[in-house]
Amino acid sequence: MSEKRFMKGNEAIAEAAVRGGCRFFAGYPITPQNEIPEYLSWRLPEVGGAFVQGESEIASVNMVYGAAAMGTRAMTSSSGPGISLKAEGISYLAAAGLPALIVNISRGGPGLGSIQPAQSDYLQATKALGHGGFHAMVFAPNSAQEAVDIIYDAWEYAERDRNPVMVLMDGCLGNIMEEVELPPMKELNDEDVPYWSLSRRNGRDFQGNITPIYTEAILEGVNIMAGEMYKDWQENDVKVEEFMVDDAEYVIVAYGIASRVSKEAVLTLRSEGFKVGLIRPITLFPFPKKSIRNLDYNRVKGIIDVEMTIPAQMREDIELQVMERCPVYEYGRSGGVLLDDDGVLEAVRDFMTGGTDNA
Amino acid sequence: MPEYKRSNMIADKPSGYCPGCLHSLATRLISDVICELGQEDNSLNVISVGCSALNILYWGGDFLSVAHGRAPAAATGVKRTNPERLVFAYQGDGDLAAIGLAEIMSAANRGENFTVIFANNQTYGMTGGQMAPTTLIGQKTTTTVYGRDPATTGYPLKMCELISQLEAPRFVARYALNTPKGVREARAGIKKAFETQMKGEGFTFVELLTNCPTNWKLSPLDTLEYMNTNTIPYFKPGVYKDVTTKEAE
Numbered sequence: 253m254s255e256k257r258f259m260k261g262n263e264a265i266a267e268a269a270v271r272g273g274c275r276f277f278a279g280y281p282i283t284p285q286n287e288i289p290e291y292l293s294w295r296l297p298e299v300g301g302a303f304v305q306g307e308s309e310i311a312s313v314n315m316v317y318g319a320a321a322m323g324t325r326a327m328t329s330s331s332g333p334g335i336s337l338k339a340e341g342i343s344y345l346a347a348a349g350l351p352a353l354i355v356n357i358s359r360g361g362p363g364l365g366s367i368q369p370a371q372s373d374y375l376q377a378t379k380a381l382g383h384g385g386f387h388a389m390v391f392a393p394n395s396a397q398e399a400v401d402i403i404y405d406a407w408e409y410a411e412r413d414r415n416p417v418m419v420l421m422d423g424c425l426g427n428i429m430e431e432v433e434l435p436p437m438k439e440l441n442d443e444d445v446p447y448w449s450l451s452r453r454n455g456r457d458f459q460g461n462i463t464p465i466y467t468e469a470i471l472e473g474v475n476i477m478a479g480e481m482y483k484d485w486q487e488n489d490v491k492v493e494e495f496m497v498d499d500a501e502y503v504i505v506a507y508g509i510a511s512r513v514s515k516e517a518v519l520t521l522r523s524e525g526f527k528v529g530l531i532r533p534i535t536l537f538p539f540p541k542k543s544i545r546n547l548d549y550n551r552v553k554g555i556i557d558v559e560m561t562i563p564a565q566m567r568e569d570i571e572l573q574v575m576e577r578c579p580v581y582e583y584g585r586s587g588g589v590l591l592d593d594d595g596v597l598e599a600v601r602d603f604m605t606g607g608t609d610n611a
Numbered sequence: 612m613p614e615y616k617r618s619n620m621i622a623d624k625p626s627g628y629c630p631g632c633l634h635s636l637a638t639r640l641i642s643d644v645i646c647e648l649g650q651e652d653n654s655l656n657v658i659s660v661g662c663s664a665l666n667i668l669y670w671g672g673d674f675l676s677v678a679h680g681r682a683p684a685a686a687t688g689v690k691r692t693n694p695e696r697l698v699f700a701y702q703g704d705g706d707l708a709a710i711g712l713a714e715i716m717s718a719a720n721r722g723e724n725f726t727v728i729f730a731n732n733q734t735y736g737m738t739g740g741q742m743a744p745t746t747l748i749g750q751k752t753t754t755t756v757y758g759r760d761p762a763t764t765g766y767p768l769k770m771c772e773l774i775s776q777l778e779a780p781r782f783v784a785r786y787a788l789n790t791p792k793g794v795r796e797a798r799a800g801i802k803k804a805f806e807t808q809m810k811g812e813g814f815t816f817v818e819l820l821t822n823c824p825t826n827w828k829l830s831p832l833d834t835l836e837y838m839n840t841n842t843i844p845y846f847k848p849g850v851y852k853d854v855t856t857k858e859a860e
Contacts (some may be wrong), residue, residue, distance in 0.1 A: 318688025463676035
């Protein structure tokens with residue numbers, strides 16, 4: 253049975269995880285994601301799961317590594333500084349072929365940065381979640397409802413690929429309250445415990461092992477298979493929203509909270525007669541390359557990358573698809589200072605009326 | 612009479628350890644106890660990083676290989692989700708007492724119901740003999756070429772003494788593997804730790820004093836005497852804490 257509730261983004265994430273089958277969480281306190289561990293500390297025991305407040309982000313992600321190896325749907329959450337500490341464990345998850353969900357409710361950076369919302373971790377999430385040259389699917393929902401829907405199915409991707417999945421949101425989306433429709437609880441039984449796991453609940457009667465270290469010939473094979481998997485993602489798993497793009501002369505590209513402010517700007521500018529559209533990546537990795545590459549550049553006069561971080565981090569991914577067929581502009585606020593409608597509107601108007609490529 | 616044959620939990624191939632290394636003996640003792648307790652299929656070895664990681668090559672039971680120092684964290688995730696399993700981590704001194712100090716102390720303090728077996732040979736064997744947190748004062752290593760100087764490197768960490776100060780641990784003991792007596796006592800200590808875990812009583816910690824002929828630059832036989840004259844006087848064997856349920860005599 254699905255049900256409607258009015259929930260804070262972080263709490264909606266936590267409840268969606270439980271309904272998606274999560275039975276283990278370990279994490280370390282950090283703002284602005286604290287409602288996730290707080291909620292799961294009482295919610296997981298209600299459904300027979302386990303919650304551990306780790307001594308650090310490093311320990312927490314390694315607890316998740318242990319639980320995931322047993323075939324348990326496991327997750328951790330943090331914010332930028334903590335995700336840096338989890339980088340070690342995320343790399344090991346990828347190496348060992350272990351599914352897990354990592355949630356980043358991001359804030360201003362670098363360093364301790366600020367505790368206010370910012371989209372400062374795009375490059376970390378999409379290019380290098382840890383050492384060794386691997387990727388995870390990175391989802392960037394822009395509402396509590398979309399976060400619920402993505403997290404509910406996060407382990408379907410993670411178990412399919414035997415790879416960690418990241419959900420990247422910012423402190424705004426983690427802390428706003430919105431109506432959400434919660435899906436029914438997934439019922440997972442012993443026979444659903446993955447065959448490769450070290451659990452014996454699935455009836456396995458032979459020795460099993462899981463390791464993040466290989467001999468060189470096997471590791472090269474592991475690397476090649478990962479590369480093929482990333483290509484499959486690009487073909488099959490891209491999620492993107494295109495809004496009023498068909499006749500657009502200027503296209504904003506924005507994800508997460510920035511896409512919500514940008515959509516308001518598109519509607520306002522349309523009411524003024526400007527042909528503006530929005531491309532919203534929902535998966536940041538795989539990046540929706542085709543949506544940008546296949547625009548009609550006889551019509552499109554400019555692309556505007558709007559992000560709540562300075563300098564813009566998605567810009568190079570956009571430029572690789574634009575291939576210098578039109579100017580690419582960027583606009584953002586940073587450090588925990590929020591984007592607002594007027595700022596985005598003013599910037600877009602400026603670019604449309606003689607602005608120059610501000611690379 | 613004990614049977615002198617390869618233990619059931621160890622694959623039928625040559626050991627990856629250097630000649631005379633007591634890691635082999637420690638691994639064998641663990642294997643013997645698991646077999647004696649009938650836990651071959653139920654046991655799970657959380658393998659750490661360092662020479663201990665060579666167990667990946669020939670441990671015959673279920674195992675999970677994990678990051679440097681993080682075995683007690685990974686074992687927490689294993690045991691919390693599968694409490695019926697006999698879970699143990701096998702860690703060396705660099706892994707446990709340096710990079711993994713937070714993980715071991717925190718898991719011990721939470722009273723996690725698994726066993727940590729700590730092989731203490733006072734050096735980083737796998738990386739070529741650098742100073743470990745347990746390297747003795749004056750001991751020469753590749754990063755303390757004139758001998759460990761406490762003025763700049765502090766003192767060897769006594770993990771049994773530290774962990775036995777915590778409330779939660781149930782059994783904390785140290786044994787030296789350089790004599791038959793020490794080996795027999797170590798085997799009994801490992802068995803007691805595993806039985807305590809199987810009763811669900813809580814955290815158990817067994818430290819095994821081992822050697823490193825290669826990096827100590829001594830013959831295997833000389834390492835055993837070195838342990839008598841240098842290691843054991845500083846790291847005193849004994850039961851440091853025992854609040855386990857006593858078997859009815």
